[in-house]
Amino acid sequence: MSSVNRKLIEEYYQQDWAGVISSQGIETLIEATCKAFKLNLGADISAQRGKIQPHNLGQG
Numbered sequence: 001m002s003s004v005n006r007k008l009i010e011e012y013y014q015q016d017w018a019g020v021i022s023s024q025g026i027e028t029l030i031e032a033t034c035k036a037f038k039l040n041l042g043a044d045i046s047a048q049r050g051k052i053q054p055h056n057l058g059q060g
Contacts, residue, residue: 009033 013026013033021029 004037004039006030006034006039009037009039 010030013029017026017029
């Protein structure tokens with residue numbers, strides 16, 4: 001199983017798509033892909049960390 005992270009996504013688009021679309025287009029694709037993979041959770045994750053307790057792991 002492979003792990004997907006933001007750096008991997010950035011490298012992919014910058015290497016494979018740089019000659020095809022503008023840098024702004026690449027940034028848009030990176031953001032959309034990260035959102036699809038739920039890599040841009042940022043504040044949501046930090047806000048949830050205090051609420052997660054071992055006894056309620058796996059409960060939505």
